[in-house]
Amino acid sequence: MTTLLHLDASARGGRSDLHSFGSHTRRLTARFVERWRAMARDTCLYRDLGYGPPAPVDGAWIHAAFTPHAQRVPWMHQRLAESDALVDELIGAEVIVAGVPMYNFGVPSGFKAYIDNIVRVGRTFGFDRERAGQPYWPMLAGQGRTLVLLSSRGDHGYGEGGRIAGMNHVEASVRTAFAYIGMTDLRTVAVEYDEYGGEALDESLRSAEAAVDRLVDAMLAERAAAVPATA
Numbered sequence: 682m683t684t685l686l687h688l689d690a691s692a693r694g695g696r697s698d699l700h701s702f703g704s705h706t707r708r709l710t711a712r713f714v715e716r717w718r719a720m721a722r723d724t725c726l727y728r729d730l731g732y733g734p735p736a737p738v739d740g741a742w743i744h745a746a747f748t749p750h751a752q753r754v755p756w757m758h759q760r761l762a763e764s765d766a767l768v769d770e771l772i773g774a775e776v777i778v779a780g781v782p783m784y785n786f787g788v789p790s791g792f793k794a795y796i797d798n799i800v801r802v803g804r805t806f807g808f809d810r811e812r813a814g815q816p817y818w819p820m821l822a823g824q825g826r827t828l829v830l831l832s833s834r835g836d837h838g839y840g841e842g843g844r845i846a847g848m849n850h851v852e853a854s855v856r857t858a859f860a861y862i863g864m865t866d867l868r869t870v871a872v873e874y875d876e877y878g879g880e881a882l883d884e885s886l887r888s889a890e891a892a893v894d895r896l897v898d899a900m901l902a903e904r905a906a907a908v909p910a911t912a
């Protein structure tokens with residue numbers, strides 16, 4: 682049994698296939714989860730980072746997070762409670778499906794707050810300045826998690842080798858932060874041309890939806906191949 686963690690980070694409510702002015706990333710994440718669950722009756726948890734972003738880290742959070750667990754006083758546990766819940770949820774999932782639009786070349790603030798809350802010393806990465814060689818290490822490495830990043834942007838040409846690929850800090854920052862904690866299996870699909878509309882957007886949406894369908898099928902096939910059938 683796999684647990685899916687479904688995250689949405691668009692500030693727009695509703696999916697663009699069901700609501701005018703709805704979100705393309707919400708549309709893609711919903712499509713991914715619906716297709717997955719039509720074929721595999723796995724558990725799915727949902728978190729809306731667009732409507733309910735985690736509290737951004739502040740001085741109290743940093744003080745608490747960098748105080749060893751045994752030395753924390755009650756206010757520190759309280760301040761870290763939300764972060765602990767987010768980390769527990771992430772650790773409990775095998776597939777994380779994140780809808781993350783491009784806002785000013787990077788991720789929306791709610792998704793950045795999420796990253797800041799789940800990249801946690803002692804929980805998702807280790808740090809020991811006395812450790813020879815590499816004082817930082819990823820704590821979630823080798824545990825088989827996959828991150829599916831479904832994005833959307835208004836302009837076009839942000840894909841690998843594209844005319845403005847260097848301005849795309851969405852995939853790059855998400856890849857870096859999750860690899861840092863040990864989640865290196867990243868699959869991506871993106872819609873472009875939202876600001877253009879018309880046939881260019883329609884074609885991009887069709888192509889992204891087909892890519893999402895192929896991705897679900899491929900991931901389920903990988904899982905079936907990895908788990909030998911019982912007699």
Ligand SMILES: Cc1cc2nc3c(=O)[nH]c(=O)nc-3n(C[C@H](O)[C@H](O)[C@H](O)COP(=O)(O)O)c2cc1C
Binds near residue numbers: 691692783784786833
């Ligand atoms: C605050 C804001 C900033 C944006 N910045 C960019 C940008 O830097 N580059 C771009 O191509 N599109 C940008 N866009 C367009 C969005 O990426 C595009 O509308 C995308 O479809 C939003 O995702 P959603 O459909 O899931 O809401 C921006 C949109 C908003 C609302």
